[in-house]
Amino acid sequence: MDGIRYRDEDLRGYVVRFMEHFAVPRDEAQIVADVLVEADRRGITSHGVVRLSSYYGDRLRQKLIKPAAQISVVHETETSALLDGGNGLGQVVAHRAMSLCVRKAQSANIAAVAVRNSNHFGIAGYYAMMALEHSMIGVALTNSQPLVAPTFGRSAMVGTNPIAVAVPAGRKMPFVLDMATSTVSIGRIRVYEKTSKSIPLGWAVDSSGTPTSDPGDVLAGGALLPLGGGAETSGYKGYGLAVAVDILAGLLPGASFGSHVGHPTDLGAAGVGHFFLAMQIGAFRKEEDFRADVDALVEELAQAPKGSGQARIYVAGEKEYETAAECKVRGIPLVVEVVRQLAEEGERAGVPFDLRPME
Amino acid sequence: MDGIRYRDEDLRGYVVRFMEHFAVPRDEAQIVADVLVEADRRGITSHGVVRLSSYYGDRLRQKLIKPAAQISVVHETETSALLDGGNGLGQVVAHRAMSLCVRKAQSANIAAVAVRNSNHFGIAGYYAMMALEHSMIGVALTNSQPLVAPTFGRSAMVGTNPIAVAVPAGRKMPFVLDMATSTVSIGRIRVYEKTSKSIPLGWAVDSSGTPTSDPGDVLAGGALLPLGGGAETSGYKGYGLAVAVDILAGLLPGASFGSHVGHPTDLGAAGVGHFFLAMQIGAFRKEEDFRADVDALVEELAQAPKGSGQARIYVAGEKEYETAAECKVRGIPLVVEVVRQLAEEGERAGVPFDLRPME
Numbered sequence: 001m002d003g004i005r006y007r008d009e010d011l012r013g014y015v016v017r018f019m020e021h022f023a024v025p026r027d028e029a030q031i032v033a034d035v036l037v038e039a040d041r042r043g044i045t046s047h048g049v050v051r052l053s054s055y056y057g058d059r060l061r062q063k064l065i066k067p068a069a070q071i072s073v074v075h076e077t078e079t080s081a082l083l084d085g086g087n088g089l090g091q092v093v094a095h096r097a098m099s100l101c102v103r104k105a106q107s108a109n110i111a112a113v114a115v116r117n118s119n120h121f122g123i124a125g126y127y128a129m130m131a132l133e134h135s136m137i138g139v140a141l142t143n144s145q146p147l148v149a150p151t152f153g154r155s156a157m158v159g160t161n162p163i164a165v166a167v168p169a170g171r172k173m174p175f176v177l178d179m180a181t182s183t184v185s186i187g188r189i190r191v192y193e194k195t196s197k198s199i200p201l202g203w204a205v206d207s208s209g210t211p212t213s214d215p216g217d218v219l220a221g222g223a224l225l226p227l228g229g230g231a232e233t234s235g236y237k238g239y240g241l242a243v244a245v246d247i248l249a250g251l252l253p254g255a256s257f258g259s260h261v262g263h264p265t266d267l268g269a270a271g272v273g274h275f276f277l278a279m280q281i282g283a284f285r286k287e288e289d290f291r292a293d294v295d296a297l298v299e300e301l302a303q304a305p306k307g308s309g310q311a312r313i314y315v316a317g318e319k320e321y322e323t324a325a326e327c328k329v330r331g332i333p334l335v336v337e338v339v340r341q342l343a344e345e346g347e348r349a350g351v352p353f354d355l356r357p358m359e
Numbered sequence: 360m361d362g363i364r365y366r367d368e369d370l371r372g373y374v375v376r377f378m379e380h381f382a383v384p385r386d387e388a389q390i391v392a393d394v395l396v397e398a399d400r401r402g403i404t405s406h407g408v409v410r411l412s413s414y415y416g417d418r419l420r421q422k423l424i425k426p427a428a429q430i431s432v433v434h435e436t437e438t439s440a441l442l443d444g445g446n447g448l449g450q451v452v453a454h455r456a457m458s459l460c461v462r463k464a465q466s467a468n469i470a471a472v473a474v475r476n477s478n479h480f481g482i483a484g485y486y487a488m489m490a491l492e493h494s495m496i497g498v499a500l501t502n503s504q505p506l507v508a509p510t511f512g513r514s515a516m517v518g519t520n521p522i523a524v525a526v527p528a529g530r531k532m533p534f535v536l537d538m539a540t541s542t543v544s545i546g547r548i549r550v551y552e553k554t555s556k557s558i559p560l561g562w563a564v565d566s567s568g569t570p571t572s573d574p575g576d577v578l579a580g581g582a583l584l585p586l587g588g589g590a591e592t593s594g595y596k597g598y599g600l601a602v603a604v605d606i607l608a609g610l611l612p613g614a615s616f617g618s619h620v621g622h623p624t625d626l627g628a629a630g631v632g633h634f635f636l637a638m639q640i641g642a643f644r645k646e647e648d649f650r651a652d653v654d655a656l657v658e659e660l661a662q663a664p665k666g667s668g669q670a671r672i673y674v675a676g677e678k679e680y681e682t683a684a685e686c687k688v689r690g691i692p693l694v695v696e697v698v699r700q701l702a703e704e705g706e707r708a709g710v711p712f713d714l715r716p717m718e
Binding site: 075077078079080081082108109110111112114137149150151152153154155157158163165167175177179180183184200202203205208209210227228229232233234236237238239240241243244246247248250251252253254257258259279280281283284285289290293294296297300301304305306307308310312313314315316 | 561588642
């Protein structure tokens, strides 16, 4: 991606200062910085610092998210826990929850933690990946504000409810699946509208529930389609996955669910729920054998016959690791518009975005 | 569905006799019968008695599946187990594995069981649903013979690797998601070919990896597309899910994986792997509160605004429960062609299909 490149530590430092300005304790601000900058570093720019104000800063300022929130354990067993996030920053709450989940899995081999009363937590993959260094498979799910129409419906009733699964490999990079259960994100629709491009049929519907290629129709009362698109191409599967995520991340912890999860612009608590799972590989099989097999599968897929005109087959997470490696050398790129936005929002918040670009 | 209707217990009885003919012990034959007839009863006819010979009988006769196989526990902890299916019938192995998983979850709240050296097990939903009566959420995954091309590929490298999730409700029927991670099944492509109909773009590719509407091209060296279809409509997400299932059901137990899982027509052991998970709801939250919330979500989705020309919005499993209720009264329908096939195969196997239709 082209753009203005910044040093990783500079960007993190800015996010920390920004959060501290809103009374977020330093160690918690550092978690938020880590999650947001990790998204940019991995090329998932839609979930990076671009959201600093709109998803987090603006809500902290309006006291819709609590800085230094009290996170409490409502119920726990050796293999499970239910946390109340105290309406704190989603990143801080989720980091705490997955840390607890991994700790429980260290002694019980498998553990799950469900969370209620939280907020948008950024990229789900970040928390699934927390399992990797412990030789575990990690799973992270969250519900989100309603943006997706159920199959045969026309209104947004469920969130883009992402599924993240992280799996350690041997010599290869870990497998990291981090996907919304909608076909695309609402941000993608906005980009197409801004540039007056039509969207592929199957991404979204207009306000009558009819698939449309006009992004304006989607934003004017339409909704995203679940993964798979319309019913003919099995969109009910993506819809089913979105509901399954809502059940585990929303209903199991007693969080908000379905159409009741708050939008970042809503004036009440969002009531977001999460679900985390961690499993030790050694509980099933010798770890090095498993890691060697992950390598073998990844290699086999990379070597598989390519489609006409295609140069490469990827596995989930591969592109992101390569982008991160490039960012390590060249810095993290932000597009000009995002830099302008950060400058504007920093000014307004009283935390000037004064970072020097690299080179 | 129209067709010739049979009594549930008659169909089961026939499957048991058929299996016993191939030296399958009665209690194991009953499990196979239960899984196959349950598929027909729920309207998932592609996975019902239609497969009695092609997937199971033929392989038992050729000694490619072991009747009365020895299933062994290779490794276990309080929350996990690795089973070796001894190349037995997938239904029998999976039933044993999920029973063990539920038993472990009864004492440990959460448990997972991975299985290697098994065979095709029928509908994944059956095993996930075994958790329901224990107030647990059940998950069942399996890998399968390669039928799906990775995004940007042109050859079948992964299976249709289904995901099943079963969740108990209150007054409502349980939520039962049971979906292949491919857009459609290969059986669907065959039906379109037989009736000379073209398939929607997005279902499959030809041998060059190009999306095609000709089912013949798919069967002549092409492959299914993962859920989502091509890359533009996010097919890489379905592909990622298929690989995630292969990791949990294939790599974690040390089963065959990727392109190495055997087809039902192959002359070696299939090496199929499965993965099961069971979680007690009470480990997180008061069960009745959770069940009431599941009801509320299901109700809300049913009441959601309908798309233009649509009469109803479903949740996963709803149609299947309604079909099963109808079958309870009217019997289980088999299409004429399947009845003819059962007669032919029964003749050949020496177990005449002599059931009297209802009415």
